[in-house]
Amino acid sequence: MMTGAREPTQSSRRAVIDLRSDTVTKPTAKMLQAMMSAEVGDDVWGDDPTVNALQEYAAQLFGMEAGLFCPSGTMTNQIAIKVHTQPGDELLCADNAHIYLYEGGGIAFNSGVQPKLLPSNRGRITADHVVQAINMEDSHFPTTRLVCLENTANKGGGAYYSFEEIKAIAEVCRARGLRLHLDGARVFNAFVAAGYGPSDIGPLFDSISVCLSKGLGCPVGSVLLGSKDFIRRAHRIRKVLGGGMRQAGFLAAAGLYALMNNVGRLRDDHERAQRLGAALEGLPYVSYLAPVDTNIVIFSVAPGWDAKVLMEWFKARGVLISTMGPGVLRLVTHLDVGDQDVDAVCEILKEAAAAPAAESNDVEAVVAAAAAAATTTTKMNGNGDGARLGDVERESAEE
Numbered sequence: 201m202m203t204g205a206r207e208p209t210q211s212s213r214r215a216v217i218d219l220r221s222d223t224v225t226k227p228t229a230k231m232l233q234a235m236m237s238a239e240v241g242d243d244v245w246g247d248d249p250t251v252n253a254l255q256e257y258a259a260q261l262f263g264m265e266a267g268l269f270c271p272s273g274t275m276t277n278q279i280a281i282k283v284h285t286q287p288g289d290e291l292l293c294a295d296n297a298h299i300y301l302y303e304g305g306g307i308a309f310n311s312g313v314q315p316k317l318l319p320s321n322r323g324r325i326t327a328d329h330v331v332q333a334i335n336m337e338d339s340h341f342p343t344t345r346l347v348c349l350e351n352t353a354n355k356g357g358g359a360y361y362s363f364e365e366i367k368a369i370a371e372v373c374r375a376r377g378l379r380l381h382l383d384g385a386r387v388f389n390a391f392v393a394a395g396y397g398p399s400d401i402g403p404l405f406d407s408i409s410v411c412l413s414k415g416l417g418c419p420v421g422s423v424l425l426g427s428k429d430f431i432r433r434a435h436r437i438r439k440v441l442g443g444g445m446r447q448a449g450f451l452a453a454a455g456l457y458a459l460m461n462n463v464g465r466l467r468d469d470h471e472r473a474q475r476l477g478a479a480l481e482g483l484p485y486v487s488y489l490a491p492v493d494t495n496i497v498i499f500s501v502a503p504g505w506d507a508k509v510l511m512e513w514f515k516a517r518g519v520l521i522s523t524m525g526p527g528v529l530r531l532v533t534h535l536d537v538g539d540q541d542v543d544a545v546c547e548i549l550k551e552a553a554a555a556p557a558a559e560s561n562d563v564e565a566v567v568a569a570a571a572a573a574a575t576t577t578t579k580m581n582g583n584g585d586g587a588r589l590g591d592v593e594r595e596s597a598e599e
């Protein structure tokens with residue numbers, strides 16, 4: 201099976217199986233067709249019918265009033281934070297939240313807001329911790345204004361909230377006058393795994409950001425959802441940040457196509473991630489395998505093994521994976537990874553356990569051997585210290 205995926209005759213189109221992130225997908229022929237036949241106009245003038253259709257479709261799906269199409273999930277999150285807060289306010293989020301770790305300090309840069317980090321269970325915070333973190337009204341303290349949840353949680357290895365957990369946090373926010381934002385970059389993965397849907401959680405949030413460019417398979421784009429008034433103000437901030445696009449309908453068409461066609465299939469990604477997790481279970485170089493809840497598989501590299509060497513060893517065999525910090529590796533399934541690819545990767549994962557090269561700890565030698573195959577240089581921090589997920593100091597994979 202593993203030779204099948206790599207035989208040049210069968211697949212010169214994809215010599216490499218890229219499991220670094222679900223952002224690496226390329227549009228399918230049907231998605232491209234939808235993009236090329238899109239009706240477009242100048243969206244800064246509000247004239248693009250396809251952008252309008254996407255915004256309305258997404259808003260309606262979540263039972264929210266309005267939507268705003270943006271170039272990235274970073275922008276939709278940052279706009280939401282900006283609209284909900286004043287400089288000097290405080291927001292509450294998980295200690296490993298994307299808005300805090302991976303958006304370039306945007307909370308401070310764009311909004312002059314400080315984050316208060318709450319302890320998390322694989323990226324999920326609790327209503328109790330939110331209650332404890334709210335500052336009392338006193339001019340010494342920043343005003344606690346906003347709570348941000350992430351579902352699924354990226355750094356949490358794709359963990360998702362239960363509906364009850366979200367509801368409990370939403371009730372605290374309502375009772376205490378806090379705004380509630382969802383970083384739903386992978387919220388559709390949560391929907392297919394958890395059994396609640398967009399119209400269940402939409403009413404619980406003041407704003408929701410959804411990425412179209414992750415598991416849904418679009419080349420570009422995120423949608424921000426909220427009330428009409430919120431979106432009116434978000435529209436202004438998008439312009440200020442330089443995110444007003446002209447004939448953006450070509451991109452929005454991909455989003456519409458994805459929302460209508462690529463949601464149900466996320467189940468396949470989850471099933472394939474399960475298989476990768478099962479293949480890793482018990483391998484000598486795996487000291488800890490995080491639960492595989494959706495499409496993300498994270499494991500810690502056992503002492504005596506070197507994460508960087510393993511990554512290079514996989515790369516030399518056409519399998520790209522990413523690092524989440526020292527000694528922590530990640531595999532993500534997506535639209536461009538099929539069952540045969542997963543079969544091949546499972547074999548390679550097992551082969552690595554017996555490979556002297558992967559075990560050698562001689563990074564130079566393995567890197568040299570892999571140099572021919574190497575096309576991209578990923579910054580690697582693997583040091584084989586068997587770090588647990590909580591011990592991560594630096595990360596190079598953020599998507």
Ligand SMILES: *Cc1c(COP(=O)(O)O)cnc(C)c1O
Pocket residue numbers: 271272273274275277298299350352353354383385386411413422598599
């Ligand atoms: C990818 C991601 C984002 C940001 O998306 P970009 O489009 O890459 O800016 C935000 N939050 C989470 C949890 C993500 O995984």
